[in-house]
Amino acid sequence: MLLAIDKKRDNNFLYQQIYEGIKNKILEGRLKAGEKLPSKRTLAEQLDLSVNSVSYAYGQLLAEGYIYSKERKGYFVENITKFNSRGSNENKFPAELKEELLNKSGWLSLSHMTADISNFPFKEWMKCQQKVVQNHKAELADIEHPQGPYILRETICRMISLSRGAVCEPEQIVISSGTQLLIQQLMALQNKGAVFAMENPGYARIRNLVSSMQFEVRPVSLDQHGIDMKEIHSSKADIVYVTPSHQFPTGKIMPISRRIDLLNWASQSQNRYIIEDDYDSEFKYETDHIPSLQSLDRNQRVIYMGTFSKTMLPGLRISYMLLPPALLKEYRRRYSDAMQNGNSIMLFALHYFIESGEYARHVKRMNHRYESKRKLLIKELHKRINDRIHIENVPAGLHFLASVKTSKSYNEIEESSLQNKLELYTMRRFMLKPDWNKPKQIDLVIGFANIIEEKIPEAADRFARIFV
């Protein structure tokens, strides 16, 4: 008899017992290639099951290629290769790769990477998604334009022309899920030997990304006006990455004179480009918006980049870049069949969110909220270690730079902030040159976005404790 079936076991899946039983006999070689299987009827009678169960099992074995059928002759076992090396599945997953999920309860965060979403208008955001479902069924059923929905590109274009003086056409906007992906696409368009220069200290993720793409990355130091022009000229850079409206991480605003120097440098050669990462320019507390570098550029040398992750939700993952026509041509040639990786519901929803004015209202709301958090945190820090802390007081963005006089090392500080359950990042994280160091002083990048106002004194206490 071919099989033994346990009828008490899950009645509905009797066919699976047949399927499994025959499959295993074949894999174990107990049913030989070419061997004839009993007809569906015979097997059904043997097992006292419905012919349906048997024929469904045979169908599955056919589909997977364990058996074949000959017309009016019946079913036969396929000639199946043997596994020539077969490990076991048992505990193959190395314990050291297990993730330990850290418990953040009791922690306070002075991270620069977070945002305050307690006031985010989720209800209005959902309404915008509803509009998308009502108005864009056809678009949602199809694949998206590589650069993102045209109406969103129009809306972004209009917005940054007004708020940032950007000069642009919707065609020039490329939307993607994050600045890293935009830089990656951009660098993939560069020639093999291209040199990438960036501010030091700077955005280490970008450095890691670009050097992982086999490009040479030249860190360029900062003077009091921003990126050092002498170093740029000697760097042989083809493309330079800067954050002029709020240097990351020092917070400096690049003055007009340095902006013009930079544009002049770029205009000296056909292939020089400037990436302007405007990552948090929406937040200015005592002044108006500062016109973007791109708005001053008359030679199409600037690639403007913006994001909605800082103003809306860190996990929103919607960023965009504004490509000069020459690069747009390249981009289209290269990425005509690339997939847009933003979620289309979210992309269309963002269009309605901006168009309805919700976005502007939210940014304004957050501007006030962040301004008072910032003031309070600076006040509380001064209260505690006034004599030893120096804060770069640039009223912009979601973080500021602070230097504290101390004999402690970076290791000790980072260690002790762990013990005090204070999420705090030192400048070490952003130094693109290891040799960088100042004696008797620790530089910190202090974010104030995601800490509750009531908790700020407590955070300042912990901060002071760390530097005792």
Added chain:
Amino acid sequence: MLLAIDKKRDNNFLYQQIYEGIKNKILEGRLKAGEKLPSKRTLAEQLDLSVNSVSYAYGQLLAEGYIYSKERKGYFVENITKFNSRGSNENKFPAELKEELLNKSGWLSLSHMTADISNFPFKEWMKCQQKVVQNHKAELADIEHPQGPYILRETICRMISLSRGAVCEPEQIVISSGTQLLIQQLMALQNKGAVFAMENPGYARIRNLVSSMQFEVRPVSLDQHGIDMKEIHSSKADIVYVTPSHQFPTGKIMPISRRIDLLNWASQSQNRYIIEDDYDSEFKYETDHIPSLQSLDRNQRVIYMGTFSKTMLPGLRISYMLLPPALLKEYRRRYSDAMQNGNSIMLFALHYFIESGEYARHVKRMNHRYESKRKLLIKELHKRINDRIHIENVPAGLHFLASVKTSKSYNEIEESSLQNKLELYTMRRFMLKPDWNKPKQIDLVIGFANIIEEKIPEAADRFARIFV
């Protein structure tokens, strides 16, 4: 007098007139470096404006670096670099780069890239998002784990163990917004000279992506069982990309024997890997699910990839891969500071969508719907050109392969499907070797997902017309 102000013009923004006026005078050189500006009070009197407006304007000019202040001495013009080359902004955007937005009204689609979303449970999907907003505020305020939220990885793990026999731990799951990005991350971990083999005909986007990363791509032909083993062995491939549960685009299901051949090939060397792209395995119409290649692998050689774009929404952009431990180590070393590019609300929502059973219900619903569309389309096509059309009848996926006897060329067919407003893709799109050609026959990849059942006869009419 320094400035002339038009008070009739937008009263609230008088300060802007002051700011613009002084800024332009400085840029035009009519205010010289070092020149002293009138005190706030003096200028306010001259212009008969509030001191506030003037001091706000001065503040802005200070922030942007047009002027500087000396204590108790007043405000002075900065020494500003001149633009050494300055084009104009006028119509710099080349007309040929304008996008013409095509109007799809009147069109019918037999595209393989779309999905039928008319039954998508948007209400339930929104409810899942609501749950996220209620339960995951903290996570939404912070940046996501590079591999995606752990609870979603757990859920996916559980799901594919059940439906695909996959052997996995949540740690091994990497979520990203699209298969292309996953392949890109994966290939970036390969050694420089690595050879990438893939099925021919196959997924051209993947070919373009991988070769754009400077890897050698070896197209491998198919025999009746799938990818040709002789060619693989001679290809010197390090990594091979296959679609065993429903070959893209031919639709063939790889039989167990060939699966074992492939696994045996991979197990012959430490660095050989198989990418199993299971892009539409959820749709099987007459058989049960077919166990994945990964489920047969006992030597950790298979990278399993899945997507939710086919089962839910093409624009959802949520895909995942299951990494063998050795590659996971590599991945973590390389991508520890990479950003997760999926939208976190959507990622957490997907967890609830699956957990609540909504996902399984939706897939089941769509399975029935697609099965009947498929049957009907095949019937209608046979009705019209029975004698000349051959359809590869594999009851799976969202498309099937058809060959039509004709004297027409691929160009003529593609041209005429445009005229007949029928979105239709020929095999040409998927041939990875240009020389590939059959006389007197046109192969087509016919998708049936996004055409309304009532329109299928009409689509078949147009199809027939194209081949007259």
